[in-house]
Amino acid sequence: MVPAGLDKACANFQNEHVNPEKLALLSDGELHILADRMGLNLPEGLERLFVLEEILDALDEDSQERRLGQDGPGHVEEKKYSGAYPSFAIPAESSIPQRYNETMIRALPRDPSWVFAYWDISENKRAVLCPEDGDPGLFLRVSELSGAKDHQKRDYFDIPVSRDDCQWYINTPHPGARYRIDLCMHASVKAKVLAKSDEIRLPLQYMDANPDSLPQATRRLLLLSGCSELNIAAPRPSNPSRILPDGE
Amino acid sequence: MNKACLALVLNAHLPFVRKPEYQSFLEERWFFEALSETYIPLLRLFRKLETEAVPFKLSLVLSPTLTAMLGDRLLGERYAAYLANQIALGDAEAARTSGDAVFGPLAVMYADLYRQDLEDFEKTYERNILDGFDYFYKRGRIEVLTTGATHAFLPLYRDQPEAVAAQIETAIVAHRAAFGKHPAGFWLPQLGWYPGLGEILHSYNLKYTVATTRGALLGTPLPANGSFSPVRSPSGLTVFIRDAGATKAVWSETEGYPADPEYRDFYRDIGFDLQSGYIAPYLGSGLSRGYTGYKYWAITGHTDRKLPYKPVAAQARAAEHAKSFLADRRASARAAAAWMDNPPLMVCPYDAELFGHWWFEGPLFLEALFREAAKQSGDDSLDLVTLAEFDQKYPDQPQSEPEFSSWGEGGYAEVWLDGANDWVHRHSHKAVERMVELAERFPDESGLRERILNQGAREVLLAMCSDWSLMMRSGKSSSFARNQIEEAVSNFTKIYEMLCSNTVDTEWLTGLEKRNNPFPDINYRMFRPKR
Numbered sequence: 001m002v003p004a005g006l007d008k009a010c011a012n013f014q015n016e017h018v019n020p021e022k023l024a025l026l027s028d029g030e031l032h033i034l035a036d037r038m039g040l041n042l043p044e045g046l047e048r049l050f051v052l053e054e055i056l057d058a059l060d061e062d063s064q065e066r067r068l069g070q071d072g073p074g075h076v077e078e079k080k081y082s083g084a085y086p087s088f089a090i091p092a093e094s095s096i097p098q099r100y101n102e103t104m105i106r107a108l109p110r111d112p113s114w115v116f117a118y119w120d121i122s123e124n125k126r127a128v129l130c131p132e133d134g135d136p137g138l139f140l141r142v143s144e145l146s147g148a149k150d151h152q153k154r155d156y157f158d159i160p161v162s163r164d165d166c167q168w169y170i171n172t173p174h175p176g177a178r179y180r181i182d183l184c185m186h187a188s189v190k191a192k193v194l195a196k197s198d199e200i201r202l203p204l205q206y207m208d209a210n211p212d213s214l215p216q217a218t219r220r221l222l223l224l225s226g227c228s229e230l231n232i233a234a235p236r237p238s239n240p241s242r243i244l245p246d247g248e
Numbered sequence: 249m250n251k252a253c254l255a256l257v258l259n260a261h262l263p264f265v266r267k268p269e270y271q272s273f274l275e276e277r278w279f280f281e282a283l284s285e286t287y288i289p290l291l292r293l294f295r296k297l298e299t300e301a302v303p304f305k306l307s308l309v310l311s312p313t314l315t316a317m318l319g320d321r322l323l324g325e326r327y328a329a330y331l332a333n334q335i336a337l338g339d340a341e342a343a344r345t346s347g348d349a350v351f352g353p354l355a356v357m358y359a360d361l362y363r364q365d366l367e368d369f370e371k372t373y374e375r376n377i378l379d380g381f382d383y384f385y386k387r388g389r390i391e392v393l394t395t396g397a398t399h400a401f402l403p404l405y406r407d408q409p410e411a412v413a414a415q416i417e418t419a420i421v422a423h424r425a426a427f428g429k430h431p432a433g434f435w436l437p438q439l440g441w442y443p444g445l446g447e448i449l450h451s452y453n454l455k456y457t458v459a460t461t462r463g464a465l466l467g468t469p470l471p472a473n474g475s476f477s478p479v480r481s482p483s484g485l486t487v488f489i490r491d492a493g494a495t496k497a498v499w500s501e502t503e504g505y506p507a508d509p510e511y512r513d514f515y516r517d518i519g520f521d522l523q524s525g526y527i528a529p530y531l532g533s534g535l536s537r538g539y540t541g542y543k544y545w546a547i548t549g550h551t552d553r554k555l556p557y558k559p560v561a562a563q564a565r566a567a568e569h570a571k572s573f574l575a576d577r578r579a580s581a582r583a584a585a586a587w588m589d590n591p592p593l594m595v596c597p598y599d600a601e602l603f604g605h606w607w608f609e610g611p612l613f614l615e616a617l618f619r620e621a622a623k624q625s626g627d628d629s630l631d632l633v634t635l636a637e638f639d640q641k642y643p644d645q646p647q648s649e650p651e652f653s654s655w656g657e658g659g660y661a662e663v664w665l666d667g668a669n670d671w672v673h674r675h676s677h678k679a680v681e682r683m684v685e686l687a688e689r690f691p692d693e694s695g696l697r698e699r700i701l702n703q704g705a706r707e708v709l710l711a712m713c714s715d716w717s718l719m720m721r722s723g724k725s726s727s728f729a730r731n732q733i734e735e736a737v738s739n740f741t742k743i744y745e746m747l748c749s750n751t752v753d754t755e756w757l758t759g760l761e762k763r764n765n766p767f768p769d770i771n772y773r774m775f776r777p778k779r
Contacts, residue, residue, distance in 0.1 A: 081278050081724060095738045100678050108404055108673065109652065111660035118674050167670060198407050203652040203660055204466045217587035218472050222465060224584050225474030226492030230462050230659075 112175030137186035252581030446481035463653030
């Protein structure tokens with residue numbers, strides 16, 4: 001029995017106490033959904049016994065990986081939910097709309113090198129522009145904008161997407177730069193823009209200043225603050241002609 | 249206060265979990281465990297130090313969702329029942345282990361702790377734990393900071409300033425209702441900062457916050473004192489900076505103090521060691537296995553041969569660690585002071601629930617730290633301060649705008665924008681957008697329509713909670729976390745559709761108001777765009 005509160009619609013499995021009995025209660029279909037969710041690529045028609053084995057192995061492997069990588073504050077913060085059980089759940093049918101029938105795109109900066117974008121195309125537009133049987137030629141145009149006030153594009157690149165895609169993680173080349181993501185489709189020779197995101201700015205990865213140019217006091221205080229461990233001082237450009245070790 | 253300063257900051261927060269529709273609910277135990285193992289022990293510690301005239305200073309964040317749960321009558325009743333159950337388990341354990349010189353005393357120790365909790369909860373605080381914190385707040389021993397209403401990760405709402413404002417405004421109203429005064433400090437949920445956030449915080453008359461070392465050191469211009477003094481953001485908000493060394497000493501699960509072999513092992517619990525038939529009646533919620541809080545083993549180290557937990561040895565180790573922590577901070581302060589005009593400050597923020605709940609000896613560590621700090625004298629001793637005290641004493645700080653950052657893994661938004669949880673944002677952003685639209689369309693409602701708009705605002709805030717995304721990413725309670733988001737979005741969507749079609753299902757609304765009842769003074773108009 002799945003207790004109320006643990007999950008109304010899903011079976012949960014304890015990772016640290018792998019529980020074959022609970023797994024055995026699932027139907028073949030549910031086991032395959034579970035395997036899919038865990039990223040296991042199992043051949044069709046694989047015998048139930050082997051499916052169970054694959055899942056148990058993966059749970060065990062995942063548990064070990066988590067134990068090895070548990071030093072970040074995020075991991076530590078999870079400890080407050082000690083009643084929380086590692087779960088690989090069979091997704092219940094969602095009770096919320098999957099889409100909102102609008103044509104839009106939103107971009108969210110994730111870190112210095114990645115943007116997450118999600119988008120949608122309204123039913124009407126989709127019917128006209130994206131026929132079921134044809135390639136609508138959809139793509140994302142990732143434009144790097146030059147400065148805070150200058151909205152002119154400095155450079156751009158395109159990422160082809162399919163009519164079924166609705167989100168993408170975009171690798172961007174320049175930390176600290178401003179970007180805009182447009183949802184576009186090919187129309188004759190020009191690109192037709194369906195939706196534009198707001199302009200976003202990615203965070204910096206490295207400190208702007210060259211540490212060598214800073215006053216000694218600042219350099220010392222940055223070091224004492226943990227600047228080296230955080231790996232935020234820009235790597236020095238390598239100089240192959242340099243033969244003397246640092247400090248000489 | 250011209251000596252180097254140390255500011256301890258504890259963030260006490262749990263997401264809102266209250267399920268009156270069930271007789272008992274597993275995830276409500278997070279709150280009960282935190283009460284038993286962290287919040288009540290912290291109050292006990294404060295009382296003890298006050299009685300013995302040991303000075304202590306602490307900045308404590310009490311999140312609005314936690315404040316709501318601490319003041320909730322139903323959860324109070326359920327907590328009392330939880331304690332009775334824990335004591336019953338303790339008595340059973342005492343009987344089972346009687347005659348066992350190693351485990352018998354441990355069973356009695358836990359049962360006694362739960363009895364003490366019950367005594368404090370029922371008699372000392374008459375079920376009102378907030379009053380306990382308010383007592384020390386009013387005496388200036390602690391300061392209480394607020395934080396985002398539902399701990400939303402604010403950088404992901406940067407392009408929806410109404411949502412950020414609603415998180416802040418709701419928090420301030422809840423703080424005023426609980427403590428009768430305007431908060432001066434605002435804890436950034438997950439330490440999530442983005443350039444420009446200071447303007448919104450400052451517009452609500454908030455004076456200071458805390459950011460990560462990474463965010464501060466990547467700030468513009470570069471802060472000349474590193475993390476050893478706060479910076480003033482362009483809006484005038486003071487931004488304190490987390491001390492990286494102090495962070496590692498406590499946070500690191502492998503190298504930090506809590507990993508010491510002498511300490512109690514959090515994972516090894518009789519709920520997994522003993523027969524399920526014996527344990528199940530004490531777990532409730534239909535569970536046959538689970539954490540009970542009765543844990544008899546020490547961490548021991550990398551070996552299969554676990555050693556039993558020895559409380560006296562663990563207490564001594566906590567005292568050693570407190571000394572070592574202070575000695576390291578003193579050394580760090582000495583090194584920094586040589587390059588600074590003003591005394592250096594080290595800000596040490598942690599999640600409160602780790603002290604006692606996960607790190608069982610955490611409250612003992614804090615006690616030893618306060619006692620040790622009180623004993624120190626001389627030029628290199630440290631002054632324990634609250635953030636407010638430091639801000640008042642040293643108002644002139646270098647100007648700088650920290651960079652977008654968080655304390656999550658990776659240092660930015662990786663934890664909350666991940667394949668396991670990225671689907672959330674489409675819905676929470678849409679809910680915010682629709683709530684802004686409703687607040688514009690219905691600026692001055694009263695009666696039933698005001699009630700439904702207020703409930704809509706509550707559901708939007710609940711959908712923004714960052715804890716659910718964290719859980720989905722970790723794989724722990726991920727289906728419960730998913731349900732929480734879906735439920736809030738689904739409730740809001742129904743409210744939106746009712747308002748658009750000019751109908752109200754009063755019975756449904758009343759039921760929902762009773763279930764999801766945080767922030768009784770909420771005002772949906774806070775979602776109106778600021779002009």
